[in-house]
Amino acid sequence: MAELLTLTLKVNGEEKTFQAPAHLSLLRLLRDNLYWEVKCGCEEGDCGTCTVYLDGRAVKSCVTLAHACAGHEVWTVKGLGYADDLTAKLQKAFVECGSIQCGFCTPGMIVAAKHYLDHDGRADRKAIREAIAGNLCRCTGYQKIVDAIYNVACELSNNDLPHNSKLKTQNSRLGLSGSPLGGVAHE
Ligand code: FES
Ligand code: FES
Numbered sequence: 018m019a020e021l022l023t024l025t026l027k028v029n030g031e032e033k034t035f036q037a038p039a040h041l042s043l044l045r046l047l048r049d050n051l052y053w054e055v056k057c058g059c060e061e062g063d064c065g066t067c068t069v070y071l072d073g074r075a076v077k078s079c080v081t082l083a084h085a086c087a088g089h090e091v092w093t094v095k096g097l098g099y100a101d102d103l104t105a106k107l108q109k110a111f112v113e114c115g116s117i118q119c120g121f122c123t124p125g126m127i128v129a130a131k132h133y134l135d136h137d138g139r140a141d142r143k144a145i146r147e148a149i150a151g152n153l154c155r156c157t158g159y160q161k162i163v164d165a166i167y168n169v170a171c172e173l174s175n176n177d178l179p180h181n182s183k184l185k186t187q188n189s190r191l192g193l194s195g196s197p198l199g200g201v202a203h204e
Contacts, residue, residue, distance in 0.1 A: 024087040028052065029096025037083050043069070043076075046083035047093065054095040054124050058153075065152030068125035069093050075132035077151070094124035097131065104131050106172065110165035118156035126152045130166045140170035 019038035
């Protein structure tokens with residue numbers, strides 16, 4: 018049995034300490050510790066369904082070593098949905114636009130969309146398609162996903178809000194259970 022090493026990182030705003038072998042992926046660490054909103058697809062970096070927010074960047078957790086994240090800050094779609102207004106807007110838009118069918122790609126897709134809106138955020142369908150190119154969806158044909166992200170981008174620019182959303186201080190709602198999609202449309 019592989020030796021277990023201690024690592025501490027922040028997950029959804031809470032400092033956590035884990036025991037994990039050196040080779041364990043961030044995806045496996047999260048799922049083994051009940052963060053099931055992070056989906057496991059290919060485990061080869063191809064499908065994007067495992068995408069999480071690591072220090073403000075969307076990363077594929079299946080190809081990220083858990084121990085490389087020691088001391089860093091990880092947010093799953095569920096944590097973001099409670100703590101971040103932009104993610105909550107995206108979740109609502111996905112529901113309203115019918116962007117979810119089986120929902121397997123949705124957590125990763127929303128984190129990728131948040132990354133786009135935080136770092137670029139133009140209401141530009143081509144740019145949105147490029148931003149989610151690393152996230153595969155076998156159900157929707159992508160159009161409704163692009164519509165949802167486009168609508169939020171338009172809303173942000175109409176309201177003249179800054180694109181870089183700030184995570185709200187973690188509140189007690191984080192302790193509440195969310196939907197299987199990671200707290201979609203909880204507002
Ligand atoms: S499970 Fe990570 S990219 Fe597919
Ligand atoms: S909704 Fe099924 S994979 Fe995207």
